[in-house]
Amino acid sequence: METLSYEIVINAPKQKVWDVLWNEKTYSEWTKFFNPASASVMKSDWKVGGKTYFLNTEGEGMVSTIDSLEEPDQIIFKHLGMVDKEGNEDT
Template sequence: MENLVYEVEIDAPREKVWDILWNSETYNAWTKFFAPDSSMRTDWQVGGKTYFLDGEGNGMVSTIEQMQKPEILIFKHLGMIKEGKEDLESEEV
């Protein structure tokens, strides 16, 4: 499995960056570049379900593997959502 790691230095307090990234009112401002009308639904629980959706309700099913506000948030992608159905097992996933 390939692991991707990205790092960007931002001159702002950690709490402000966290809020901009994960606040439901600002999330779409930075994700619109890959999926217009994108949204994220989560229970904010480690091991719970998180959904990354496009404007048509398709997207990814994930779980939070690790969370230490406001410094660390690690998602594990489990599968996809197509036409309102979770797909966690197909070869495409």
């Protein structure tokens, strides 16, 4: 299997980039390119080991946890399973 790697240089302070990536108002703006038919939202308690949800407008998506959080340098998510329209988690 071929491994692809991409890199982009953003001419902005890293805190500003962090804020755009994870701010409730701007998160759905950059993630809309993954699924233009349905807006994405992220709901998190922002705690290592806590719950984070990546959901579409129907409430479906992924349930994850934060493994490591070093704002504004890095966040590592561990995906645990899926969430259905009724909010049931399948881990």
